[in-house]
Amino acid sequence: MIELFGYLLSGVTVGFIYTLVGLGFTVIYNSSGIINFSQGEFVMAGGMSTVFLIYAGLPLGVAFVLAILITSMIGIVLYKLISFSRDSSQISLIILTLGFAIFLRGLAQIIFDKQLHTMPSFVGEGAFEIFETTLSYQALLIMVVASAIVISLYLFFQKTKTGQAMVAASNNVDAAKLMGINIKKILILNFAISAVIASIGGILLTPITSTSYEVGIMLGLKGFCAAIIGGLGTPFGAVAGGLLLGILESLVAGYISSEYKDAVAFVVLLAILFFMPGGIFGNLKSQRV
């Protein structure tokens, strides 16, 4: 029982990270219909830049802010590249984002290095004792910050004028244009927000699992699984999908096989695609063809 509780806690912690990556996917997909395969590299960029800014002697807070800014710039660069593309077929855009991911990975190899890096937990190394299992401060911080991001994102899209304009643009581009909404600005904002969410995920995760230039591949793919499992295009689906994925992974690693841990996300993904293609919370309407 204690074991199970421990697995659940660590599953929820990782699940919140998958949630953040999945949310990033959702934000870009909703606004542009594009699946951004470099989302995982945004996470990597956030974590790696923070680590190296700290190595450079900057205080923690400044390093965080700079890393988030850098990553949002990367997001905007991706948008610019996509808008330059002469062909907007799905395959070309998928490959464009894949190419961008490879480019970022290569760039990280050069600017940073190929080693594993970690940084000290920014809330101290301590831990709470709950039912004879421990929950590190850092894990708790991940849960709190991720929840805060989910809630503030919800409020932003529902309550602020800019957020409502973004929702309008994703529902009907032409109608939004007629209402005087600047679609270009909206898209840039979406890409930047998506990158910011991802980079925060990367920063939060680094003290727990450490980071390297290639950490983005699996994180990105699993975040994508989370988004599809919950229902592509529904923000709360990404939350549910991310948490479910984190918990299942942790349970499989604990009770069945730690070697097959990484396969869990994709097995669940296939099961969802075959039996309920709209995802748990989605509906088939969100399936853009």
Add this chain to the structure above:
Amino acid sequence: MLKRYNINNQILLLTGILIIIPFFFQNDFYYEIAILSILNALIVIGLNLLMGYAGQVSLGHGAFAGLGAYISVVLTSNYGLNPLLSIFISVVIMGLLAFIISKPILKLKGHYLAMATLGIGIIINIILEVEEEFTGGVDGMSVDSFVVFGYELSDSIDWYILCAVLLVFAIWAFENLIKSPFGRLLRSIHDSEKAADSVGIDVSYYKSIVFVISVVIATIAGSLYAFFSGFISPQEASFTHSIELVVMVVLGGLGRVYGALFGAVILTVLPQLLTSFEDYETMVFGMIIIAVMIFMPKGIVSLFDKVVKKKEQSNASS
């Protein structure tokens, strides 16, 4: 009639080039790259049939090629079967597997299809890495030599001839296939599934067939590469390899036979040239993919179309 001659001319030209280039090869390394290019081209031709004609994206073909290769290699190295027989069994197994999974997979569209093939590919890759007793794990395993009818294929030139013959045959078969009623059927599915369905075409059946064909070709090419290089590792089945194959298709030109060839050759040779950049290799590779997608999303072969068009125009005006 003229069109038919034209096709023959292209194949003759290709055959000629394949015969001539070995005279420029200075050492075995050149053969190695040529053979790898051709085997990649074979996989890409199959994938192109799936992507360019049946309109289905697969982000898992590297894994299919890798799994097929592993089955052949394990049958030969661990169970002592003749390589040809091993490849044949592997083709049957992979064909059946592809047929079974094609039913639920090909119902999906766009991103969902891409994601499903990606998921299957990654699961295959993880299985190959974990089941060490069969596959040698992450470090890979060595492969027995390729003995056919008592003759051991060991010289690079032998392999080159085998692969070149296969390539010419594959391109000839591909061109005939897409000109056949079957090819027209595929194009009708590509243009509009609903329209094809409404005139009584069993869309899902034909999509399955194309999927099976592309997986079988990948199995054969993957197996040959493993026997040729004498070594195989799960890297062959990695997500990266699957992506490389898709990029080859799009770089060459979707739905273009010779596009597949150009895409495969360029993306096989390019990394070899880039190794002199050392650490910059990955970054430059990414930049090239981005540039191609931005500036010529229709693929390299589309550049030739422009030249041909200009020629026709100038002919018409004169």
